[in-house]
Amino acid sequence: MKKMIVASTSTLHGQDTLEYLKEELSILFKNAKKILFIPYARPNGISHKHYTNAVGVALLSIGKPVDGIHDFDNPTEAIQKAEAIFVGGGNTFLLVKTLHDLNLLSVLREKIEEGTPYLGTSAGSNICGVTMQTSNDMPIVYPPSFETLGILPFNINPHYQDPDPNSTFMGETRETRIQEYLTQNDTTVIGLREGSWLDVEDENIILKGPYAARIFQKEKPPFELESGLLLNFN
Template identity: 45%
Template sequence: MQLLLLSNSTAPGRGYLEHAREEIGALLDGVRRLVFVPYALADRDGYTAQVAKALEPLGLEVTGAHTVADPAALVRDAEAVFVGGGNSFRLLKALHEHGLVRAVRERVAAGVPYIGSSAGTNMACPTLRTTNDMPIVQPPSFEALGLLPFQINPHYLDARPDLGHMGETRAERLEQFLEENDVPVVGLREGTWLRRDADRLTLGGIAAGAVLFRRGANPAELGPGADLSTLLSERARFDAPA
């Protein structure tokens, strides 16, 4: 299985996907046609055009899944799949409605590269439950693609006491998740990504790493280049089917 899971698609001071273009190019070496899944945003044509422009230097032809009558059939013939960010509830609802949960899962299991960004990275997890998004729509299930046996929290933010925010910190929210579910969570800071190559999982990026949360343990800092392959053998335990 070949995965590139980005915390974010735009890094400060850089263009769309620019911070990860080299990593994307390495993952998609030999690929010429990519299917982009734009359902996390309302402007699907504009979103697809943005991705096509960003990937043009890599010589990639980008087709939006929304442009065909049968998106699942398009994915089943894809050379690579990119699921973009936006609202993860809207995205997952559309994936279920268009038969894409099964189609993407099967295509990626067959060896086709998968890129996720933000909400698209959430989709690689077993469930939606560690998203940061508001539930603007209701998907039929929280079940996501399950390309990994653990959860990810993209856009992970460290606590900033100087901001005067009195609500829960991101760490506190993830600890609340772990009170109900026994499954590791990787908090990906901005500019970072996870790269899966078969049974090897590594942390990469241009920023200050990530944080690993486990039930009953203190959060653990992860530096760039960390080998997280042991997480691929985890067994997730959730409170109940969603």
């Protein structure tokens, strides 16, 4: 029953928000009269209201009005009644803390499992994995747990970036960070490049978009998975 788009980023360089996903979203959301938007990740610290307004403008182009979850007295009920759900990017720590504090993870998981169409971008994709522990974000708040939805049987690293061979920067590359993760954890990590997304229908998870994904598994060398292929890892 699951129907999800789990995208590395909401926006490609030089494009409008969600522009590159417009066709896919028209299909994903075709039976929904409106979309519940969850703005808790607050990119740049913008307010729930401003974030929801910006996303509302973007989704108008496929003719779907957006309600922000912050406008409901009862956010659990807002999720339960939603016809379609979009969780946007920003700071994953803030998103996960808010979802835990409001006790929304289990109801969100149930709704997605039941087949409510779901769009995640960046932090909103990260939370589809087992934990948020392959987030790129700064730990600006302390969530009560790093556990997330666990709807995908692996973890997502959104905005995956290849090492720059000309860099003189001495901080860790993304690959190093993910390898450090795998010294402490067993969960497979999908490095999802900007422009890539996972198309989820029930148990079928297919990589879409112009790029390969980089797959990291414990005690194995990382490898590239081409677009169009199934992700049958756990």
